[in-house]
Structures are given as C-alpha cells and as structure tokens.
Amino acid sequence: MDIIEIIKAIILGMVEGLTEFAPVSSTGHMIIVDDLWLKSKEFLASEYVANTFKIVIQLGSILAVVVVFRNRFIDLLGLGRGKTESSGQGRLKLTQVIVGLIPAGILGVLFDDYIDENLFTIETVLIGLLIGSILMIFADFFSPKEPSVTTVDQITYRQALTVGLVQCFSLWPGFSRSGATMSGGVLTGMSHRTAADFTFIMAVPIMAGASGISLLDNWKYFTMDALPFFIAGFVSAFLFALISIKFFLKLIDKVKLVPFAIYRILLVVVIYLIYF
Template sequence: MDFLMLLKAIILGLVEGITEFAPVSSTGHMIIVDDMWLQSKEFLTKPIANTFKVVIQLGSILAVVIVFRNRFIDMLGLNRLFKGTEQHTQGLKLSQVIVGLIPAGVLGVLFEDYIDERLFSISTVLIGLVIGAVFMIIADVFGPKKAKIDSVDQITYRQALTIGLIQCFSLWPGFSRSGSTISGGVLLGLSHRAAADFTFIMAVPIMAGASFLSLVKNLEYFTMDAMPFFIAGFISAFIFALISIRFFLKLINKIKLVPFAIYRIVLAAVIYIVYF
C-alpha cells in the first residue's frame, strides 16, 4: 500500500464525511470522484471499492453517535450506566425514531435490488439532485414563516411518521436523505435545527443496519492489503463528519436550505458537463 493510495483514502473519507449528512447528496459527490480515485489501482476491484464506501460511511455514522451521544443514552435508557442518573423521561423517544424509520426501511428492503440495479446511474442521480433542490427551495419558501417546534423534544408521533414517509424520496439516488427529511420537517412546522437533529438521529439506526449487512456480505474483502486503505478512509470520514455536523447544526437556522439547493443545482450542472 503506497502513500498515494492512503492519501486518496483520506480524500474520499473527507468527501464522505462532509457530504453524508449535509443536504447536498453524498452520492452525487462520490460519482465525481469514483472513476478518478477508486479504480486507479489493480487491487481496488469493484467489490473492494464498494466495501470501502461502506467502511467510510460507518465513520460518518460514528460521528453522529458522538455528537448526539447524550440523546442516544437517554433514548436507550442507559442513563444510570453512563451518567449515574435516572432515565430522562421527557423529550424525543426511541419509539418516535422507530416510527420515522419504518416507511423508508420497509420500502428499502422491498426494492433494494431494483434500486441498486436500475436507479444507480449518473442520469438518475442528476434527476435526484435537481428535484431534491427544488423540494428544498419549496420548503424554505412555503414553509411556516415562524417555526412552531423549536426542539426535537416537541416532535409528535404523527410528525415523526410524516417525516419518515417523506424520507422515502431519498431512496432515489441523489435526492439526499437529509435534504428530504429536513425539508419535510420544515414544511411541518419544525425549525431547521429541530428537523436536522431528528434527521441525524433517525439516520443512525437505518444507516448502521444497512452498513452492517453490507459488511457481513463483504468480509472476504478485508484483506491485509486493503486494511490500511479502509482504516485511513474510516478515520478521515469520522473526523471530517464530526467537524461538518457540528458546523452544520450551528448554521442551519441562519442559512436555511436555499444555499444548499443552489449548490446542488450547480453540482448537477458540473456532473452533466463532465459526463455528458
């Protein structure tokens, strides 16, 4: 494993970490770097490259767990174990997160093969980028001028389910999980920060579950040659996701979604020019 390959792993981890949870579509960004970076060495066959993508996604997921660790401790009833206090009974509940996960989780399982075989192409990602951007602009323009819910603790089961239904749009590559759910939350009267908090918390179990299943299927590709590449990418994705999430959460109520929507449209134009 040469230094150049480790540098490429770090750069790919950076791309994943910065874009996975921002509403800009990590899939769209990975398309740009895929051919240039992931197919440049003989040992990086397609299965190994796909396994690497799962590994760096796990780095991003770990960053969310760290940022929201207190909420996960509360929801899982582990307060006494980690904090030495009784369980916090108010606020967001694990059952609300599960309700939000059900729609996309069920559809994802039912249509996983179809999505992988038919929808993962540059043209479909371009469509997802643009339509997702339009949806985000609609949320900012037509959503309530003053948010009715300023904290994720105020979310109801009905709102959790509705956001979960809207999350189904993100099954279309390029639409963006965070873009769809934050936009949906804003349209339902949540502040941008509350919608983002719920989006990130809800992303952990569904992404971790999907990543774990993918890793189990691809354990044979964790060879000694590939491990340094995987480890470098994982650490890079974790660090940059940690920075990106904290930065994003501080700014989202101020800048809202339109700047990200404009960026997505520009990204779609760049991909179109490069590939078509």
C-alpha cells in the same frame, strides 16, 4: 500500499464525511471522485472491494453522529439520563424515531435490489439532485414563518411519520436523505435546527443497519493489502464528518435550505459537463 493510495483514501473519506449528512447528496459527490480516485490500483479495481470501501467510510460518518449525539442516544436507549435539553413537555422517544424509520425501511426492503440494479446511474442521480433541490426550495418558502417545534423533544408522532414518509424520496439516489427529511421536518413546523437534529438521529439506525449487513457480506475483502486503505478512509470520514456536523448544526438555522439547493443545482451542471 504506497503513500499515494493512502492520500486518496483520506480524500475519499473527506468527501464522504463532509457530504453524508449535509443536504447536498454524498452520492453525487462520490460519483465525481469515484473514477478519478477509487479504481486506480489493481486491488481497488474490483467493484466488490470498492463497494466495501464505501461501506467502511460510511460507518466512519455514522460514528461521528453517535459521538455528537451520544447523550441523546443514551436517553433513547434508556441507559441513563443523558445531558440533553428538554422543553418541559417530555423527551423524544425511541418509538417516535422508529415511526419515522418505518416507511423508508419497508420500501427499502421491498425495492432494494431494484434500486441497486436500476437507479444507480449518473442520469438518475442527476434527476434526484435536481428534484431534491426543488423540494428544499419549496420547504423554505412554504414552511411556517414561526416554527412551532424548536426542539426534538416537542416532536409528535404525526410529525415523525410525516418526516418518515418524505424520507422515502431519498431511496432515489441523489435525492439526499438529509435534504428530504429536513424538508419534511420544516414543512411540519419544525425549526431547521430541530429538523436537522431529528434527521441525524434517524440516520444512525437505518444507515448502521444497512452498512452492517453489507459489511458482513463483504468481510472477505478485508485483506492485509487493502486494510491500510480502509483504515485511512474510515478515520478521515469520521473526523471530517465530526467537523461537518458541528459546523452544520450551528449554521442551519441562519442559512436554511435554499443555499444548499442552489449548490446542488450547480453540482448537477458540473456532473453533466464532466460526463456528457
């Protein structure tokens, strides 16, 4: 394993970490760097090894969310009283998070094979990026001017379910889970920061579960030859996701979703010019 391959792993981890939880679609960005970086050496030319690497760097991003929201997860799991803020109206419950996960979880199980076999193409990702951008613009323009929910502790079961239903759109590659759930959140009266917090909290169990299962299926590809590449990508994704999440949470209430939607539309143009 030469140093160039390690640098490439770091770059891929950086792309994953910076884009996984922002509403810009990590899938769209990975498409751009995939052909340029990922399949450049023999042991990475294998589709199975490449997919395993993507799982590894996604786990790095998930770990960053756990670190940022560690006190919240401590509360949710009943392992102790975390240092989370409370509105005085109770706390976010694990059952509310589960309610938000159920719709996309059911559809994901039912249509997982179909999605993998038919929807992971450049054309479908471009469609997801574009339609997701329209939803984000719509959410910013038609959400309540004064949000009624300014902390996740105020979220109701109805709002959690609504966000979960909107999250189903993110099963279409390129749509972006963060973009869908944040749009659903602000349309139900959440502040942008609250919608982002709830999005990140919901992302951990569904992404960790899916990645964990995939990792077990691909465990045999963790060879000594590929291990340094995997470790470099994991650490890079974790560090850059940590930076991205903290920066994004400070920024989102100020800039809202429209700038990210415009960026996504520009990304559609770039991908189209590269591939078509």
